[in-house]
Amino acid sequence: MRFEFPIIVLVVLALAVRPSDAEVRLDRLFPSGAQRDSTLEVEFTGEFPEWPVSVWVSRPGVEFSPLSEAGDSRRLLSQVSADAELGIYWVRVFNASGASALRPFIVGNAKETIEQEPNNSLSDSQRDPYEATKNKSIVFNGRLAKSGDVDMFSIQAEAGDYLVADVDARDPLGSDVDIVMQLVSPDGFVVAHNDDQQSLDPRITFRVPKTGRWHVRLFGFPATPNSTIRFAGSDSYIYRLFVTTGPTLNYSLPLAVQSEGETRLKLFGWNLTESDREHVILPRSGSSETVFAISDTSQPLRIPVVPRPVVVEPEAHDETIPVDLPVTITGRIETAGNRDCYEIQLRSKESMIARLESRELGFPLDGVLEIEDPQGKSLKRVDDTNSTRDVEVDFTATDDGIVRVCVEDLHGNGGDDFVYRLTLTPTTPSFKTTTSEHQVIVKAGASVEIPVQITRQHNHQDVIRLMADGLPAGIQVDEATSEADKDSAKEVKLNLTASEDAAPYSGPIRLVANDNKQRSYVAIPLSLASERQHEIWLTVTPPEKDPEKEPGNDAE
Missing domain, CATH: 2.60.120.380 (Jelly Rolls)
Incomplete structure (x- = not known):
């Protein structure tokens, strides 16, 4: 199946790109963002063997056109449409020999x-x-x-x-x-x-x-x-x-919205009027997040869209709050020494994952998660995970009954902005896939290998099949499999082959991983660890020339 890229803008600035002896490199853009509905000169810094270059942008709303050249820095005109979505756009430059890594460009209101x-x-x-x-x-x-x-x-x-x-x-x-x-x-x-x-x-x-x-x-x-x-x-x-x-926003309650139906947000920030304090969100179908701002004075809020019920901790409560799995909870440690507790009914041997996010969202809470029995006896306590100040706990019940999941600040602090997002889900086997490569370059008539790293979570044992979407004519990627009990458990190499008559090509493709329960795209490296992009760049170059077949070299 050929995969279509509905959110990609491809702006070709060189209508006839000749093969270059060197790939392009993009180090940064300056300025690194622009206001919606504006035009602005942007300096591209890197290495550009030829000019102008071609530019790819990860979604519609931003385009670049060339202006001039000045050493290693070249100027392009950014054009940001009036209806461009707020947030990060990923930009790469490319020529007939290869492409740069992705660099961020931010669209705002101010x-x-x-x-x-x-x-x-x-x-x-x-x-x-x-x-x-x-x-x-x-x-x-x-x-x-x-x-x-x-x-x-x-x-x-x-x-x-x-x-x-x-x-x-x-x-x-x-x-x-x-x-x-x-x-x-x-x-x-x-x-x-x-x-x-x-x-x-x-x-x-x-x-x-x-x-x-x-x-x-x-x-x-x-x-x-x-x-x-x-x-x-x-x-x-x-x-x-x-x-x-x-008026500008700091956060919303809740810190996530459910994928089905409307969610009414209570907004918090500075210099807000009463009319600024509520907002109703209806997520776009298939979206993983929603981004909005209340005015051109406000920084936009990015709020994840989740496929589970969303709950907000009640104000001014002292009792433990009962919840059902799965759920995403938004709460706040409002006063020093306070802790919030939630009750979940688990069966014997049933497992759940509790994930607490706050510091990585820009809030001051140094979170602690504690799992307790109904009498308050600690069963598990964690305050840091993977060198971050946010926490993830995997817990398995030993008996039928209620357990409590409690949230507090490590240092006993609290305040209006000590906000957190707590996600409780049943433990299910899952996997993540990444590649260390942002691009693949192949000559017509040749093959290359694409390494894919696999992280299996929660005792994932199923066979994972890896393949490619969006391939141009003349390009084939052989399906590969990862098996939990073999050398392929943590890494596989996909073999990509270009036929001898494959035409020169520059464009994005996606690598797909599927275990018949979960289908996901392989993530590529970015400068921002919290972001995900999945379009790996494919460059097909002409075949090596055979000197014996060059004009004037015919055998006598």
Whole structure:
């Protein structure tokens, strides 16, 4: 079966691409995002053996067209449609010899501008260029370009406003920098400081006590610490700084929506009016998440769509809450020392998985999961899983009866933003598949192997069949199988063959894994671990030329 790619935009900028001696490489885009319904010059940095290049975007709404060239950095015009979905778009460049890895480009609602040097001090602090229009939100696209670099930006704020400043750098842009942010008052005093609110990226929220010009100061260190004690800088230290004094969202209750029917969300954030505090979601059929914003001043919320009931912890309760498997629960540890408990009825030998998410969602809860019997005796307690501060527990009941799943903060802290998502599901055998390759290059008349790594979970023993979708004419991928008790349990190699008459080709294909119960696509490597993309790039090049068959080389 040939797989169709309904969410792919393919923008061919070179109408006749000749074979190149080298593949392209895309290191980054700057600026790394744009406002919906806008056009913007974007600098592509990498290696481009020929220009213009062709550009592939992971979904409709964003297109790029070439403008000029300047050394290793080339400029293209981004065109973002008015109905483009908010969020991350994955971009790659390609030619007849191969393709780059995927790089992120973010579409938002707020107005955007680019950092202008010098802006290292209070007197040089860069202003919002749209300030005269009473604009309340702005995205500064910047770069800590050299060692010792400090960037400062200012925004006019009224007494009583909440000023929200949020940096995207390490996550989701993949910048190798740990940025520190400070908020500086109109008279030059540091009033707030943050460096790791969300992964390595900072966020500050501050109630402005007096009207005036408030300043955001950024500086950074290498994401991987070294002996450097100075502020670090590099062309690759790019970031997006969102600053607002308008209505903006922090989270919703619940933190997930069910795939069937409508879900009414209760919204939380800053500077919200009563009409901003509720929103009804009807997920698009087949979608894995929904993204929305309440206005052009708000950062969008990304909310997963799940195939199970969704429950919100009742407010002001002290009792244990009964739930049935499977379920996704949203709760909040509102006060210091508080813990939330949920009761589940299990049969003897029945297993369940409890997964707690909070810190990885950008919230401060350092979660602990504890499984207890009805009398409060601890049966299992976990506070970290796989070097993260979020938790997953696999539990098997020894007898019929009720068990309690309890959530608390490791340090006994609590607050309005100590929010969590707790998913409880029966333990069922499952698997995940990935490949270390983002592309496959093959000559006509030749074959290549594609390695696929397999992670079997919860005693998965079934045979997994691997194949390919979306292949062009002349390309064949032999089906491969992974068996739990053989060497193929953890890795298989798919053999891809191009016939001798296969035409040159550049485009995406997908690798599929199927055990007759679960069908999924093989994930490819990305700079952002929490994201998933499945389009591996296939390049078919002309066959090797046979010197004996070249004109003038006929045998006498």
